[in-house]
Amino acid sequence: MLFDVGRLLHEEFLAVYRAAAADADGWEDAAVTVAHRVGSRLVAGKVPVAHVVVALRSTDRLLTETMLDDGGDARALAAAGTALATELMAAFCVGDDGLADALLAGNAPDDAAAFYTVVAVRGALTQRVVSAFRRRGPALLATSGHLLLPLAEAASLPLCREVCEEIGGEVWLCVAERPAARVALARKEVDEIDALVASLGRPPGVYRIDDMLFESAVLETPEVRDELAKVVAPLLANQVLVETVLALLEADGNRAVAVKKLFIHRSTIDYRLWQIEQLTGLSPVNPRDLAVLGTAIGMSRTNALG
Template structure:
């Protein structure tokens, strides 16, 4: 029997939104119970998860606007959609336990999405990240710690930024999209990006291959790696100068900010930058040269330079 997800959600969630709008006691428990029941029904009816996500967003927008127009409690209405989405999506995620591992192993179930965005997580417990994503839609964790989002990278990017902001603290996400049959390649890509981000000491944030194109290209070109290793070998032998380059990178080339990070005088950093240029022939005050120096340091830390 075909199920109209949008109509079902509207009919089942209407009473919950009314209770939340009135900030009635127990509306959270009622929301979880209703969402669990509806989620189980949608799973049994094999309604595609993408269709459910669209219906969820549409229903939340419509019911929230209606209740606010009637003077409903804005705080509770902001929360009710999150509670319902998290519980509803848990039914789909429970159904697909092991999906991420299967896809990474090269298996492609018949009900897999056409493509996935793979996300690597660093700086926070994976369970916290999974819970944050499930408030917003489906997410499939792998035993490796990676996450699969059944959406395009263009959709996953703002979603990851939103989740990272919610989690706060020092959290790094790296992401890459591939068709379902090739998600293992995306996992390799995000691991490579994360290794470079960590080696360069990049600040917490969300990173894609576009953010590391130069570094990634050098890794894949033996001739470039060898030449870069020869040029920067004297720099890599001097930890103080390496620290200076990394501080300047973190400050986006701003010497005043780098001075603050290093707790040194402006004249001291100027002298160090002069030393770096004398040793390597590359000027750290030049954005392109600074990128080259940063790449060399990253590659040396990932054992990609000799």
Template sequence: MTSARVQEAHDVNLGRGADAGSVRGLRVAGEQEQRLAEFRARVRAAGEQWAGARTGGLVELLREAAAGDPELAQLAQLGGQLLEDFVEGLGRKAVTCSPRDLAADLIDGTALPCEVLDQLAPAYAVVLARFPADRRTELAALDLTGRGVLCTRRSGALVLLVPGTEAELLDELTRQLAGDGWVATAKRAVAELADGYAEARDVLRLVVAGRRPAGVYRVVDVLVEYALLGNEAVTARLAEIIRPLRDHPVLWETLVALQEADFSRNEAARSLFIHRSTLDYRLRRIAKVTGHDPSSGRGAQALSAALIADAVV
């Protein structure tokens, strides 16, 4: 086909609006090309000035950019409707498509636009999960698609914000996560999620420091430790109780094993592979060094709190 006939074919196709390829590419020869280029420039200029966050008004905006040209107005009408549909769908998924940044903003207490807040649930459960160094649960393993769950990572912990209405999902997620590590939860209204995150963070820190077994924990599970560590001066004095044990590695290891065994001496002896009498001898030495007898109720309480304080100061 000659170049003249190619030109003629392009002109006919544009006039009929029949060639989807020429419209789709917005590349037409001669005057038509210039006409569309100017239209596209006006659309870009309108886009730069548009401050809307919702889809309404896009069609009208594009029709204005057509500047009275019937063909371009028709193109703007059709394209604008498609664009409105696309942006509306994108907006519905925006919360879950970019949850990491949004979750971080919420737990940091960052002010968010009203149009973003309108898409959120009224309340969320803050879920923090930490795993042993040799085990890692990835987000890909969790079925969060379309469930409204927001997620991020903070200080080595996985952070999930689960809508308050999703009680079954919350149970499912915490059960799955607790199989691999420690999980702390706190529930708050969306405007108070920074406070909820701080609570869950402290619970998780106390659980890990207290060498609790893997599982799901709330603030009611660590009330004593939470109250003790609310005073920095008390925390520092508790840590000082066991500081001398740092010079006695065997005694330190024994006290840690005793705490992990929930102060069951038989279980601690088995975990250390020592005889019960050997353990009792070490406990007497710990009592002499620290001034607190781990075989007594008061002594065990003080030493357990001291170990936690040492881990968090």
């Protein structure tokens, strides 16, 4: 397969440079998508990395000069060039990603790391998250979309938090660690954590099973599930009160933060919390009761989807 690499890059990157020059919303995500697509195409075509690097420099110079002539912002254009180059070159660093699929299938090779942390990604483009991790060290991407870090969980957690902070916005990372031969179990665990986090409406961030032990135990016990369903039934009939519980959960129980999120007065939330306690017998100002209410709401949503 033959490529005019310079022409390909110019055609594919032009729209991104234009969007960046105009400071249009979403150009960063567009850069990730375009660069990943082009990089995958170049890798499949076995284009030498050296040719790609030369074409990248030439394309960046030509497009930047063109956009500057049209009044584009130099800093934004420089950021666009860096983002596109970083994401595109990441495609040439995925030669070992087949290892991720092998590990998830239970086939750990002799040269595998001792431990892997599996990361489930939600709320952001997976390739953008992968690139953020790869700038910090080795990371493997499975075809299922799961990310594998050849590190123990204790070392992976700080990296996950750094990535969340770098990407910003709404991104959820659920993590679990296992020895190389048991990576498939870590995948099952992160999927379960992610499902719980999503159903409970938890805020963006990094989650482990330790963060969800109470909720997991509750939802796995039929008797407790049935009792919770009875308790939460009156609450579910009032969407305003449900939203109040979820806002308080997202604010980690901080009423002042929840008030701002809901755009209501402090006295209004106090009245709503009193109503919730009257309906359910559980006080949302008590951390454990709030967790129970959140779990019950999440359970009702999961049942509705099921």
